[in-house]
Amino acid sequence: MINTPAYIFNIDILQERVDRIKSLIPEIELTYSIKANPFLVPYIIDMVRHLEVCSPGELSICKAASVPPVKIIYSGLLKEEWDITEAVEYGVDIITAESPRQLRLIEKVCAEKDCHAKVLLRLTSGNQFGMDQDTVVELLKTLSEYPHVDFAGIHYFSGTQKVRSAKFEADRANVHGLFDAAKELGISIDFLEFGPGAGIEYFDSPSDDKDFENFAVAMEAITDFKESVKLGIEMGRFIASTCGRFETTVKEIKPSKGVNYVIVDGGIHHLNYFGQIQGMKIPEISVSTTRPAKDKYCIVGSLCTTADVLVREVELPSLEEGDVLTFNRCGAYSITEAPNLFLSRRMPCVYAESKDMGLKLLREGMESYRFNNEYEN
Structure with a gap:
C-alpha cells in the first residue's frame, strides 16, 4: 500500500527509457547526472x-x-x-x-x-x-x-x-x-x-x-x-523524468465563488514541473476514480501561500475525498528541487517498483520541522 503523498519510481520504465536512448546512439557512452534523481543510483548503475x-x-x-x-x-x-x-x-x-x-x-x-x-x-x-x-x-x-x-x-x-x-x-x-x-x-x-x-x-x-x-x-x-x-x-532529466509519478490524496473539496478547490496532501513543496507557472499549465494527471460525471477543479496544496496551486483549472471525473490523483513525468528534479522544508510539513514517502522487485519503500515520510528549528539538532 502506498502512503500519500509519495513519489514512486518505476525501474522497468527507467530501463526502457535508457534502452531506447542507447539504441539510438550505440557508439556513444551514456552518463546519468544523478542530481536529477539520486534515488535512482542503485538501479541505474549497470544501465549507463x-x-x-x-x-x-x-x-x-x-x-x-x-x-x-x-x-x-x-x-x-x-x-x-x-x-x-x-x-x-x-x-x-x-x-x-x-x-x-x-x-x-x-x-x-x-x-x-x-x-x-x-x-x-x-x-x-x-x-x-x-x-x-x-x-x-x-x-x-x-x-x-x-x-x-x-x-x-x-x-x-x-x-x-x-x-x-x-x-x-x-x-x-x-x-x-x-x-x-x-x-x-x-x-x-x-x-x-x-x-x-x-x-x-x-x-x-x-x-x-x-x-x-x-x-x-x-x-x-x-x-x-x-x-x-x-x-x-x-x-539527467531526459533519462529520469518518465519513470516517476507523484501520488497525492484528495483531503477536502471546497467550493468558493464558483471555483471547486481540491485540497490535497501534496503541494508545490513536493511537485515541481519545469516551466509551470502558478498552475496555469496542465501536466499529465490520472485519477483513481472512474465516475462518469466530470467537473472542473482547481487543485491546491496545503501551504499557507496562494502560490500553492498545482493546477489552476482542469476537468476531471467527479472527485470525492479519499480519491488519489497521480501526476506523471516527475521522475526528475521534483524530489530534489521542490521546497520540502517550507511550512514544516511532512516530506513524502519514496518508493521504487518493478515487476521483479514489487513495491519497495526507499524512505518513510519525514517530518521536516526537525530541520527548521534549533531544538531537534
Missing part, C-alpha cells in the same frame, strides 16, 4: 557508462550504494581541496576542472598522493560554469605544468529543456571553436563529454515520441563530432 556527481553529498550517495569509482565523473562548479581529495582517494574515473584554480588543486592533491587523475576541462556556454575558450586554450598550452593530470578531454553542458535547433547549433559552434583552436596548436582532444539538454514535454500531450524528436535534433547538431573524437552524452 558513468554517473555524474556534482557535490560531496552526491559522492557520498554513490559510495553508500557501492558504485564502482570507475563509473564516476566528479563534476561541479565549486570544488574545495578536501572535495577533490575525497574523490581522488575513492578513485573516481574522471574529474572535471571548471577553473584554473580547480586544475591547480587537482594537481596539488594528486602530487601529495603520488597518483594521477584523468581530467576534463569544462568549456563554458556563457554562464558561471566552466571556462571561456581563451582560458581553456591557455591551460592546454601549459598542461606540462600539471604532471599528475592526465588530460582526458572537454566537458560541455549548456542548459536544459532545449527544443529549438538554433540552440543546439550554437552549442555545436561553441565547441567547434575550441576544437579548431586546439588543432592550430597541435593539441589533440580525444574525448567530449556533452550535455545536450534535450527537452522533454510536460504539458502539451506529453509523449515519448515528442521527447525523442527533440533528442534527434540535439544529436543531429553534434553528429560530426563522432568522426573525430570519442563522444559521451550526459543527461
Whole structure:
C-alpha cells in the first residue's frame, strides 16, 4: 500500500527509457547526472557508462550504494581541496576542472598522493560554469605544468529543456571553436563529454515520441563530432523524468465563488514541473476514480501561500475525498528541487517498483520541522 503523498519510481520504465536512448546512439557512452534523481543510483548503475556527481553529498550517495569509482565523473562548479581529495582517494574515473584554480588543486592533491587523475576541462556556454575558450586554450598550452593530470578531454553542458535547433547549433559552434583552436596548436582532444539538454514535454500531450524528436535534433547538431573524437552524452532529466509519478490524496473539496478547490496532501513543496507557472499549465494527471460525471477543479496544496496551486483549472471525473490523483513525468528534479522544508510539513514517502522487485519503500515520510528549528539538532 502506498502512503500519500509519495513519489514512486518505476525501474522497468527507467530501463526502457535508457534502452531506447542507447539504441539510438550505440557508439556513444551514456552518463546519468544523478542530481536529477539520486534515488535512482542503485538501479541505474549497470544501465549507463558513468554517473555524474556534482557535490560531496552526491559522492557520498554513490559510495553508500557501492558504485564502482570507475563509473564516476566528479563534476561541479565549486570544488574545495578536501572535495577533490575525497574523490581522488575513492578513485573516481574522471574529474572535471571548471577553473584554473580547480586544475591547480587537482594537481596539488594528486602530487601529495603520488597518483594521477584523468581530467576534463569544462568549456563554458556563457554562464558561471566552466571556462571561456581563451582560458581553456591557455591551460592546454601549459598542461606540462600539471604532471599528475592526465588530460582526458572537454566537458560541455549548456542548459536544459532545449527544443529549438538554433540552440543546439550554437552549442555545436561553441565547441567547434575550441576544437579548431586546439588543432592550430597541435593539441589533440580525444574525448567530449556533452550535455545536450534535450527537452522533454510536460504539458502539451506529453509523449515519448515528442521527447525523442527533440533528442534527434540535439544529436543531429553534434553528429560530426563522432568522426573525430570519442563522444559521451550526459543527461539527467531526459533519462529520469518518465519513470516517476507523484501520488497525492484528495483531503477536502471546497467550493468558493464558483471555483471547486481540491485540497490535497501534496503541494508545490513536493511537485515541481519545469516551466509551470502558478498552475496555469496542465501536466499529465490520472485519477483513481472512474465516475462518469466530470467537473472542473482547481487543485491546491496545503501551504499557507496562494502560490500553492498545482493546477489552476482542469476537468476531471467527479472527485470525492479519499480519491488519489497521480501526476506523471516527475521522475526528475521534483524530489530534489521542490521546497520540502517550507511550512514544516511532512516530506513524502519514496518508493521504487518493478515487476521483479514489487513495491519497495526507499524512505518513510519525514517530518521536516526537525530541520527548521534549533531544538531537534
